[in-house]
Amino acid sequence: MASSAASKPSVVDPTDLKSFQDHLKNSKRILALLGAGLSASSGLPTFRGAGGLWRTHDATELATPEAFARDPGLVWQFYNYRRHMALGAKPNPAHYALAALAKKRGDEFITLSQNVDGLSPRAGHPAETLKLLHGSLFDLKCSSFFCNHMERDNYTDPVCPALAIPTEPGTDNPIDTTAKRDLDISNISVPLPSIPASELPHCPTCQTGLIRPGVVWFGESLPGKVMDDVDAFFDSGEQVDLIMVIGTSSKVYPAAGYVDDARAMGARVAVVNMDRRDAPKSGMCEGDWMFEGDAAAILPELFREEIGELKEEDMKDLAGN
């Protein structure tokens, strides 16, 4: 990857950039904690974007087993909508820059993602060092406590016919599908049909349980294997040199707690966020960096010295979009 830094105007303070790149160069063990802000430039709404609401519902309230038990049709419309949006989106240069750094650094660089949108995997981020703390929109599992049916990487859109996103009248003609315009069901003014459980996907294994998205809902524990891998990285007892906190409001636990755990292992903290007020709970300490702005513009610059210039041909969306 030829590097001609001159092409892109710098979006980072040169002094901070130099000190960060020097530290990155001398860092052996690195962590990154990712949040919804990473995918903002791919056009995906963040959790707190739109006031954290989906239609009139608090998104964190919909992301609970209680909401699914109460109205699985509504919760599936919420997740089917997010699958549809994520499938229509593309990884951005921040996803590719992280993937390129991960390919170079191997298992000394572990990325902890709170995102369920599948964009980091689509940018080619190596699966062995990408820990999906909160699961994936594209995994499906049985909601019955007694059944452990799990289907990974299901990209069917809609998940089932009843969840098809309504289209604008007159735009759904079979000949020219490009004219089709979805109605934005995240907007309260668009009527949302109520979908009975009988029309929702059921578990092919136990035949009784409803299928649910393979994400971690509030009140649920994180995937055991993922937690073990993260604990193994921390329990090696070796110093952690750097943690990059990218596009997250650091409000959800245990994910947000890893920043302090890394700091306790000697790490300096580099925050990349559109809003400098969204610093980690423990605040910013001497030697930390706050890079305020768009992750899609900042990450390629922060990593340029190590990964070179990101070229169009290097940014291949593995979903082939």
Ligand code: BV8
């Ligand atoms: C559990 C999947 C226990 C589903 C998600 C300790 C203290 C307090 C509370 C708790 C605690 N421990 C546990 C809790 C309870 C709870 C919790 O943390 N509650 C919070 C709300 C206070 N945690 C849990 O319930 C966890 N489970 O603890 O289980 C247990 C243990 C054993 C046995 C049984 C139970 C599970 C939490 C996971 C929930 N699932 N997602 C779904 O996605 O639908 S969380 C979900 O919300 C996301 O994954 C993410 O984690 C979070 C959203 O946060 P962000 O990603 O940061 O997004 P946000 O919109 O907030 O911010 C975006 C940021 O980007 C902003 O800062 C913005 O400025 C910035 N930005 C915007 N544009 C850009 C940008 N930055 C850069 N560039 C841009 N262009």
